[in-house]
Amino acid sequence: MKLLYFSWIRDRIGMGEETVQPPDDVATVGQLVAWLARQSGGHAEAFADPAIVCCAVNQEFAKMEEAVGANDEVAFFPPVTGG
Amino acid sequence: MIKVQEQDFDVGAELAALTRGRTDVGAVASFIGLVRDVAGPGALSAMTLEHYPGMTERQLAQLEAQALDRWPLDRVLIIHRFGRLQPGQQIVLCAATSAHREAAFEACAFLMDWLKTKAPFWKLEEVGDEAHWVAARQDDEDAAARWQTDRSETRENES
Secondary structure (H helix, E strand, O other): OEEEEOHHHHHHHOOOEEEOOOOOOOOEHHHHHHHHOOOOHHHHHHOOOHHHOEEEEOOEEEOOOOEOOOOOEEEEEOOOOOO | OEEEEOOOOOHHHHHHHHHOOOOOOOEEEEEEEEOOOOOOOOOEEEEEEEEOOOHHHHHHHHHHHHHHHHOOEEEEEEEEEOEEEOOOOEEEEEEEEEOOHHHHHHHHHHHHHHHHHHOOEEEEEEEOOEEEEOOOOHHHHHHHHHHHHOOOOOOOOOO
């Protein structure tokens, strides 16, 4: 699974992207967030408050209940500030 | 038309291109967003716009399609820059063309409101030696939300 991080999420984790193989019981965005938060101190800091983290699965906005799989591109970022 | 680019854009040339050779377009509405020195004169040294390549183009194309579907428009143009910008520089251009002004004005406001909440951009402000990420604003969310309830038909009146 390809993960992308933007803005202060990337700053806290310390990298812009990584490829991960979460265990089989990680089937949704919410479960992925919970699993990622245990991977390092930076990850824990980035996902400390999941309520302020947005997600996109395959470049479409996704909610925490959305399913994720091995071939998905999953991005995490703060609320957007375009324009 | 969607353009996501690092380089600046020429507003006059971009708007002229939208209606070149056309005699049936009565209205061109546009909005230009600039880097504003929020911290007072000379305080903001730069603002860096980061985005999610791929998703940005996808979201902007969906936005364009929604505007074309919702109003009787001829064309829609969204240009959004990324990279490090100085105060006063151009960030974004939205334009909509139509036979009449009302559709063009409304579509332009819709595009900007939705861009603020749907386009994956993030702003890093540099003030003095400090850099901080700009937080999303609730009033931007509120502005975008009005387009979900206001479904009034655009009147076909004079330009």
